[in-house]
Amino acid sequence: MDQLDYQDGNxxxxxxxxxFTLDVTTAHGTCAGCGRRGVLAELRVYGPEPGLVARxxxxxxxxxxxxxGPKDAWLDLRGSVSLRIPIxx
Amino acid sequence: MGIISRAFQGxxxxxxxxxxxxxxxxxxxxxxxxxxxxxxxxxxxxxxIDTPEGEVHRWSWEEFQALPQETPxxxxxxxxxxxxxxxxxxxxxxxxxxxxxxxxxxxxxxxxYGGYTTNLPLEDLLDGKAWIVHEFDGEELAPAHGGPxxxxxPHLYLWKSAKWVKGIRLLNDDWPGFWETAGYHNxxxxxxEQRYQGD
Numbered sequence: 001m002d003q004l005d006y007q008d009g010n011x012x013x014x015x016x017x018x019x020f021t022l023d024v025t026t027a028h029g030t031c032a033g034c035g036r037r038g039v040l041a042e043l044r045v046y047g048p049e050p051g052l053v054a055r056x057x058x059x060x061x062x063x064x065x066x067x068x069g070p071k072d073a074w075l076d077l078r079g080s081v082s083l084r085i086p087i088x089x
Numbered sequence: 090m091g092i093i094s095r096a097f098q099g100x101x102x103x104x105x106x107x108x109x110x111x112x113x114x115x116x117x118x119x120x121x122x123x124x125x126x127x128x129x130x131x132x133x134x135x136x137x138i139d140t141p142e143g144e145v146h147r148w149s150w151e152e153f154q155a156l157p158q159e160t161p162x163x164x165x166x167x168x169x170x171x172x173x174x175x176x177x178x179x180x181x182x183x184x185x186x187x188x189x190x191x192x193x194x195x196x197x198x199x200x201x202y203g204g205y206t207t208n209l210p211l212e213d214l215l216d217g218k219a220w221i222v223h224e225f226d227g228e229e230l231a232p233a234h235g236g237p238x239x240x241x242x243p244h245l246y247l248w249k250s251a252k253w254v255k256g257i258r259l260l261n262d263d264w265p266g267f268w269e270t271a272g273y274h275n276x277x278x279x280x281x282e283q284r285y286q287g288d
Contacts, residue, residue, distance in 0.1 A: 005122055046122050049169040050248060051271055053123040060125060062204075067272030069285040074272030 009043035030081040033061030109279035112172040120233045127203040127253045134237055137256035140192035156181045163243035166279035180222030183214040194259035199240050199251040206266035207251050246277040
């Protein structure tokens, strides 16, 4: 069997913590490709270069990309219908 | 002028001149991946060029192999800052593939097995500047490097040289591709260090 060429979605925790104050790897997302629901930590993450590409474990469509330049980060949520983010009361 | 002269850096001057700004030289061939590697059986492989006027030109693997082949030796420049000199390829020039294609389109979108896309002006594919290649270093092109066949456009950053290429769509309007919509530069000239949007 081939070695896995991706990491699980927990690999997003560090890079996304630059943008979000909450840990969004525990957020529930819905894949725009197949409608699968799950936490971001379940995504399959390719990269980190030239950018992080997180794909749905169900249909392999791209859910989000994160490109980190020297001055800006680009977060593209192209394949995510919504994110339900737990907020502490 | 810096304190350390070129002579003390131990690099031949021509290498410095061949290296675009911000790049460093590698001797291996790094593999960068944005998704699972597609495995395309040759009997199901097809390459197509379509135009906004409605023309579609298709080549099977056998038809593609029967076209005149070239063996370009080119330098590669990846946006992640590595460059590799003198890579040897075999494939078909886009000039050959475009020979019977008639269109007023000025833009192109390369698309791949696996869903990857990248855009570039059509003129960057013509006049001996781009190929569809199927051999690297005398061997058939490995899937990790884009086999069975990939686009090769060495004068732009390597993300423009779409792996696992399936076709080229000619367009009247520019249509940014996968990395171009995700933060990377729309054109990607390594000599002008066009890495990110706004560079």
